[in-house]
Amino acid sequence: MALKSIQYKQHTFDISYEIVNPEAQIDLIILHGWGSNKNLMKQSFSSYMDGFRHIYIDLPGFGNSTCSMALTTADVARIVELFMIHINAQKDIIMGHSFGGKVALVLEPKILVLVASAGIYVEKPLKIKAKIALFKLFKLLGLSKFRSLFVADDAKELSEYMYQTFKNVVNDDFSDEFSKYEGRALLFWGKEDSATPLSSAKKINELIKDSTLEVYDGDHYFFMKYAADISKKIETEFLKSLGH
Incomplete structure (x- = not known):
């Protein structure tokens, strides 16, 4: 585990991160969901996708990262972006689970991987x-x-800061942002997900022009069981994007 101090809006955020396959040339940024941390994502995906430099990040206020002000999703994305600049990481592929999916979307990577992403308002x-x-x-x-x-x-x-942040982000409707995204998107979803239902996945798939949706058995954390298959599909998609 390593820490980087990021200055944002006159506040300091210590961002905890871990890099797997540090010599690889293609960057894969992996963002966890609300209430989680980088370890869950690392446990699921670090054994796969050897050709990518995996960068696992604790979002501000989670895991070992600090948070000293109330944030919006856009603020969180900007802090991640500043962190990426610090470690010289590119927006080749960004994967986000749940809340991390919204953050990944705002960062506008070349390939966006949404795993049970939040961002569609559910009544x-x-x-x-x-x-x-x-x-x-x-x-x-x-x-x-x-x-x-x-x-x-x-x-x-x-x-208190994180409670205010929760209130800021919990009802975000990113329908416009999904429809404006111009890269390639891969959507992976659990059939029995009650936190971000399959109806959200179908709507996002309609909104993003260049996207595919893969549905698996399981709930909001289905990816822990199907990480190998998801990883294979991400690798295949990346090779296609290079014209191979």
Whole structure:
């Protein structure tokens, strides 16, 4: 594990990262999802794709990376971009799982790999809407100390900066951004995913002009079981992009 200090908007972010196959010429940036860290992605993919220099990053506020201000998805992408400049990494291929998928999209790589990506707004169930309305009422009455009873599991135990970041990013609708992306996109999805449902995958596949969708058995973390197959498809696609 290594650390790089990045300056952004007069704040310092220590970004933790790990590089696998450091001598390889093609960069593969791998970004984890919300509440996760680089180790989960490394555990899944580091044994494959030997021809690429894998760069596993802890996003700000996750794993061993620090966060000292509330961020938007665009802020996170800019911090990753500044980090990439520091280590002289190119935007050849960027893979993102869940929240990391939105960050990968904003970075506009040549090949975008979306693994159960967030970014399509999904209407909340009535139960959740009622919970939000009740919390707003409690807040109005000065009872926001009961916040922990209302926040999503993904937001519990977060620092104030990360809780604000969660609120900033959780309902992002990136439909426009997906439709404007001009590179090649590979979409990999779990059939039983309830966090980012298959309907989101189908919509993203329609929005991105040059994209393919592969569906696997499994939930939001299906890729841990199918990393070998996903890796093979990424390698094949990269070779095609070179005209081989």
